[in-house]
Amino acid sequence: NAGVTQTPKFQVLKTGQSMTLQCAQDMNHNSMYWYRQDPGMGLRLIYYSASEGTTDKGEVPNGYNVSRLNKREFSLRLESAAPSQTSVYFCASSGKETGGEKTQYFGPGTRLLVL
């Protein structure tokens, strides 16, 4: 049981390049999330998917797109990378528990540097 996996672990881009961050979970969770973590800012929600086939904006969605490919996979795409998108990106998932979906489980993160 791998939990939440993310690829790649590290990426360097030039301004204007595009890339897709991949996330997969094997816990049969309904909900998946993308966060970014910047120094001194904590984690901020970019997009989430409450269930397969749905996606919604979080706190900082500008410059990103997401795809919930199936129940297991949730990808984050940067169409035209900017230096302000240099950050550590975390994927998370949560599943049905008594009273609703609660505990979120995080992947190891992807470190992205945009030059």
Place this chain on the structure above:
Amino acid sequence: GIQVEQSPPDLILQEGANSTLRCNFSDSVNNLQWFHQNPWGQLINLFYIPSGTKQNGRLSATTVATERYSLLYISSSQTTDSGVYFCAVSLGGSNYKLTFGKGTLLTVNP
């Protein structure tokens, strides 16, 4: 949006000491979680605790929802407790949109 404030921002302890971390939030919440981010960056869920008290080994947490704060207690600290502790909350109606505090950086020295 909801505001989450954690204190202290930094804490240095000697191994074996006890500590209390605090999380204040500005609105009623239906989801409150504590996370530990280790020095390698991995985020581990410690507690889901929108109200009441829970214990897990040397760690325990208490949330007083009516007074809008939560406390994380670490007893007999070990060097492996080092890292950043985050509190995260979401408002009633949605468990999905967690808002994180800026964290408390804990350093436990041998």
